[in-house]
Amino acid sequence: MPGTMVPSEFIINIDQERCRRCKRCVMNCGFGAFEFKDRTIADSSKCVACHRCVVFCPEEAITIGRNPLAFRENPSWDVGLRKSIWRQAATPGMILTGMGNDLPWLNIFDHLLIDACQVTNPSIDPLREPMELRTYLGRKPDHLEVEPNGNGGFGLKNKVSNNIRLEVPIMFSGMSYGSVSLNVHRALAIAAEQLGTVMNTGEGGLHEELYPYADHIIVQCASGRFGVHSKYLNAGAAVEIKIGQGAKPGIGGHLPGEKIGLDVSGTRMIPVGTDALSPAPHHDIYSIEDLSQLIYALKEATDYKPISVKIASVHNVAAIASGIARAGADIIYLDGFRGGTGASPAVIRDHVGIPLEIAVAVVDEQLRKEGIRNLVSIIAAGGIRSSADVAKVIALGADAVGIGTAALIAMGCRVCQKCYTGNCSWGIATQKPELMGRLDPDWGAERLVNLVDSWSTELKEILGALGVNAVESLRGNRERLRTLGLDATTAEILDVKPAGR
Amino acid sequence: MAFGDQYKKWKVDDFKVSSACGLSGFISRDGHLTGGEVIIESMRVIRERGNGLGGGFAGYGIYPKHEEHYALHIMFEDANGKSRCEELLEESLEVEASEEMPTMPIPQIQAPPILWRYFAVPRREKLTAEGLSADDFMVRLVMAINTTVPGTFVFSSGKNMGVFKAVGFAEDVGEFFRIPDYSAYTWIGHGRFPTNTPGWWGGAHPFNILDWAVVHNGEISSYGINKRYLEMFGYHCTLLTDTEVMAYLFDLLVRKQGLPLPIACKILAAPFWKSIDEDDDPAEKELLESLRMTYGSALVNGPFAVIVGYSRGMVGLNDRVKLRPLVAATKDELLYVSSEESAIRQICPRPDRVWAPPAGQPVIGELKGDV
Numbered sequence: 001m002p003g004t005m006v007p008s009e010f011i012i013n014i015d016q017e018r019c020r021r022c023k024r025c026v027m028n029c030g031f032g033a034f035e036f037k038d039r040t041i042a043d044s045s046k047c048v049a050c051h052r053c054v055v056f057c058p059e060e061a062i063t064i065g066r067n068p069l070a071f072r073e074n075p076s077w078d079v080g081l082r083k084s085i086w087r088q089a090a091t092p093g094m095i096l097t098g099m100g101n102d103l104p105w106l107n108i109f110d111h112l113l114i115d116a117c118q119v120t121n122p123s124i125d126p127l128r129e130p131m132e133l134r135t136y137l138g139r140k141p142d143h144l145e146v147e148p149n150g151n152g153g154f155g156l157k158n159k160v161s162n163n164i165r166l167e168v169p170i171m172f173s174g175m176s177y178g179s180v181s182l183n184v185h186r187a188l189a190i191a192a193e194q195l196g197t198v199m200n201t202g203e204g205g206l207h208e209e210l211y212p213y214a215d216h217i218i219v220q221c222a223s224g225r226f227g228v229h230s231k232y233l234n235a236g237a238a239v240e241i242k243i244g245q246g247a248k249p250g251i252g253g254h255l256p257g258e259k260i261g262l263d264v265s266g267t268r269m270i271p272v273g274t275d276a277l278s279p280a281p282h283h284d285i286y287s288i289e290d291l292s293q294l295i296y297a298l299k300e301a302t303d304y305k306p307i308s309v310k311i312a313s314v315h316n317v318a319a320i321a322s323g324i325a326r327a328g329a330d331i332i333y334l335d336g337f338r339g340g341t342g343a344s345p346a347v348i349r350d351h352v353g354i355p356l357e358i359a360v361a362v363v364d365e366q367l368r369k370e371g372i373r374n375l376v377s378i379i380a381a382g383g384i385r386s387s388a389d390v391a392k393v394i395a396l397g398a399d400a401v402g403i404g405t406a407a408l409i410a411m412g413c414r415v416c417q418k419c420y421t422g423n424c425s426w427g428i429a430t431q432k433p434e435l436m437g438r439l440d441p442d443w444g445a446e447r448l449v450n451l452v453d454s455w456s457t458e459l460k461e462i463l464g465a466l467g468v469n470a471v472e473s474l475r476g477n478r479e480r481l482r483t484l485g486l487d488a489t490t491a492e493i494l495d496v497k498p499a500g501r
Numbered sequence: 502m503a504f505g506d507q508y509k510k511w512k513v514d515d516f517k518v519s520s521a522c523g524l525s526g527f528i529s530r531d532g533h534l535t536g537g538e539v540i541i542e543s544m545r546v547i548r549e550r551g552n553g554l555g556g557g558f559a560g561y562g563i564y565p566k567h568e569e570h571y572a573l574h575i576m577f578e579d580a581n582g583k584s585r586c587e588e589l590l591e592e593s594l595e596v597e598a599s600e601e602m603p604t605m606p607i608p609q610i611q612a613p614p615i616l617w618r619y620f621a622v623p624r625r626e627k628l629t630a631e632g633l634s635a636d637d638f639m640v641r642l643v644m645a646i647n648t649t650v651p652g653t654f655v656f657s658s659g660k661n662m663g664v665f666k667a668v669g670f671a672e673d674v675g676e677f678f679r680i681p682d683y684s685a686y687t688w689i690g691h692g693r694f695p696t697n698t699p700g701w702w703g704g705a706h707p708f709n710i711l712d713w714a715v716v717h718n719g720e721i722s723s724y725g726i727n728k729r730y731l732e733m734f735g736y737h738c739t740l741l742t743d744t745e746v747m748a749y750l751f752d753l754l755v756r757k758q759g760l761p762l763p764i765a766c767k768i769l770a771a772p773f774w775k776s777i778d779e780d781d782d783p784a785e786k787e788l789l790e791s792l793r794m795t796y797g798s799a800l801v802n803g804p805f806a807v808i809v810g811y812s813r814g815m816v817g818l819n820d821r822v823k824l825r826p827l828v829a830a831t832k833d834e835l836l837y838v839s840s841e842e843s844a845i846r847q848i849c850p851r852p853d854r855v856w857a858p859p860a861g862q863p864v865i866g867e868l869k870g871d872v
Contacts, residue, residue, distance in 0.1 A: 117722065121719070121804055122824055129822060130773050130775060132773065140795045143760075144792065144795050144796075146764055154763075156784075156788050159787075163794060368732065371734070374795070467722035467802070467803050468723055470797075470800060472726075472793075473722065473723035473803075474726075475797070475798070476729055477723060477726040479726075479728075
């Protein structure tokens, strides 16, 4: 019997007339789908539709098609489900996958519309007027006190604690060194510095080479404590305690041993080739008071840098976030159920958690009800696909967004979802030296800067149309959103009126 | 539409009203009292900036005999609301005097509600029991009446000052409320041009809480977040007008948090980051940066010109890019602020100085120290 009995998902077609037999496809495919005998031969069963061969074939001789093989239709027995069962019947184990949830759940962003000004309040032209996106992340006092300074002006009596200043309300989400290549981290760091924003290390530590970018890096401390030491904790602008991740709420990070070579092992402080499996919970955090202790321990260790706590959006997220704010966190990073991952069991990625839009709305509302919204900044991540999503989630209540998948796509990622294999043909989610070298950090950084600059320009255009000239006037301003085609209960939870009201 | 119908509509619908308007105001810094006919005269010139769907006035120093008492001006849809409201007042306040508001019925002003005024102070035992200051107690009481007593609306609640407003052109409203019979050291007037709703008596300007009176021309594009920010501090925007937000923000920042008025203005019309970044004085830079970091949700974004009255002064303020007109002038001890220079020259033909205040720069006039 042939292996898993699962038919190929894609079919590779090589136009042998056009093929010059240059073998670039053979060299470029990270998954070994091409072979050269007397001519180029393709093994479609290995194809993940990552398009590396298509992009690099000088003759445009390669096309990738969907396998037209018909399955007897049965909506309850979706073909994907049948394939999973065949695979699991062949080899016991969880189906692993990469990137964000790919099931067709309702996407709330696509049911939200943004307002604009007409006549009574004029729109503002961002080409001719200042338009401000600067954002500060961290704790703010609930009021300031001033006193006369003797020169007819006023001086501050109470100071605002340490905050991270972002020139754009967009940062790069945590993607660990190990799950992505060092060149990806290099590109993110360079771009973050140029943009005046921050990258997040993810849970795999920070390569020493990147320590000079400290002001533009949030260092993460996750349950595996990979690469966590005092120098590392002080190598960033803030520290993030990762409790959970949108792609896999309730379980720890998984990095297969295949991706742990010498450099990754050195940075993570684990042996070469071992699977890096983070425990599901932090073994020193079994309650909110334990979290509070870690928050203050990290503050003490870093001379009171802002401490972020990253959680997956789960059903009771509002109450959890309130606890985190009261436990002393300065930033709450909410990761939605569409958030990406380098490796996750598909069953968790696809079925656990709640949408980011709802999480942001209920957390913002809960913190306001309790009068403690100023204690924390909210970062929304996990499924931010465009500047429109950025504007919408800020209007729902987020201070800033994190982008992961979008950043990878900017650097060539085709969302083939095979990150966990380490074979990434684009040199992104791999540690193989021959693949890693494909991503030039400067090229990657330039693409990232272009993307964020483009989104910023679009965001300014949206703000101008809304008649405001600072992003803080959009933040939490749900009055400027309307729903279309969204059920009444969800709209009520979002506190957004339907279009027409 | 009758007063009551409008009122119900406002209480039921979550419906924001925007409006454009004409405003005018002046203060005698030496405390000299001026008759109300002067502000009516000023408003008459800018009649065209309103559309007859709302006009009003605020005068400071009009009730010297009752200066220790909160002067509550209340409108009632019917006698039921009045008796329910009076029960509440009796329970909470020591009412020194109460009377029907003096009016002069004229054809231009249609379907007036019952208009009554009360001079009162909170019952001492209530304050002790609640642990509240008299001002905080009054704010809570006003909000309770406005949100829970049907067809009842407190439209003025300060001391030695009063707000008068109605559906109509400003000068007609002035005649109806017999404004020339009052004398004040600060007068503020407003003619309204609501764009998306028929006028309603309570929706006219000035908007008032305690001794704050706000007249406003503009639409606050940041309304949604300003409102939610205020809710964190217990203010409930029941009227859903931009102007209400403005009044509560001043009350929160200046009265409750004790910030000086010029600082509050820097919060509402924040300087741009560019100018903060270029500030050579590190202390000033840190102050402005901290203000924007802390009070981003109180930034009032969108076109506005406001005149805000308070017991000791008056301030005129524009939004940070000056999207609505505002002109100021001085003559001896008088400071004038208006939407149009014509409205000032009508009552002060030869001012010492006339200028257009730059975007976001407040014009503040206060009573002199010994007044």
